[in-house]
Amino acid sequence: EDQKEDLGQEVSKKRPRETPNYFVSIPITDDQILDRIEDVQELIFTKEPDLLRALLPVQTMHLTIIVAHLGTEEEVKKAVLALKQSKTKVEAILHGKDLNMTFHGIGQFNNQVIYVKMSEEDQKTLSRIAEAVEQSFNEMNLDISGSKDFKPHLTFLKLSKAPRLKRRGFRKICSDLYKEYEDSYFGTEVFSQIDLCAMRKKKQESGYYYCECSINVGCSSTEESKEQ
Helix, strand or coil: CHHHHHCCCCHHHCCCCCCCCEEEEEECCCHHHHHHHHHHHHHHHHHCHHHHHHECCHHHCEEEEEEEECCCHHHHHHHHHHHHHHHHHHHHHHCCCCCEEEEEEEEEECCCEEEEEECHHHHHHHHHHHHHHHHHHHHCCCECCCCCCCCCEEEEEEHHHCHHHHHCCCCCCCHHHCHHHCCCEEEEEECCEEEEEECCCCCCCCCCCEEEEEEECCCCCCCCCEEC
16 A cells, blocks of 8 residues: 555645545624624725735635545535534534534734634534544545644635735735734624535525535534535
8 A cells, every 4th residue: 555655755745636626614604703704804905905805705704624625426425425424423522512603813824814713612622523524524535635634713814815916025914904803702603504515616696605515413403404
């Protein structure tokens, strides 16, 4: 098995060129959170209109659990199955209790990605949920090698979305642009759904990603998993 010899080397060599085209995520739909994010985006835009193209639409707000490369229709079906099978594991972790996800404060990666932070306390349970989903995908032998460590954050601005800015020397987003909100409370979302979304398919009318499958979890999941 040459894969085993690979392990000592860079992970990226394992399966070259397979760019992720799907992701598993938790949608964020709480109005208070989305309104606050829009407020911050407006503030940034007022101070730096050039950044308009780097802002992410609030309709797409989500926490990414894993990314996957699903090359065939068959693999997409397997991924749908994997997500459905993770439901039991996730509900076992929740123990019939609601999981509140509290968002507070703003963080950044390399001054190029700006996001809303999630409270440390709520992250612990969520990390276990992410592991359960990851396990289901691994059991199906699906390629999720592009996934990074799970660090729940709500990205609302990304310099890479506006490559022209970079060419014009715009390399960093100054924290002065959002300092008014740096330590603000954004709101609380009750965890209730996990989606398998396509990165490259046309978005839904709501502006959210195309979903291959959604499972409902937690107390509020009266309806069974719905598939589109």
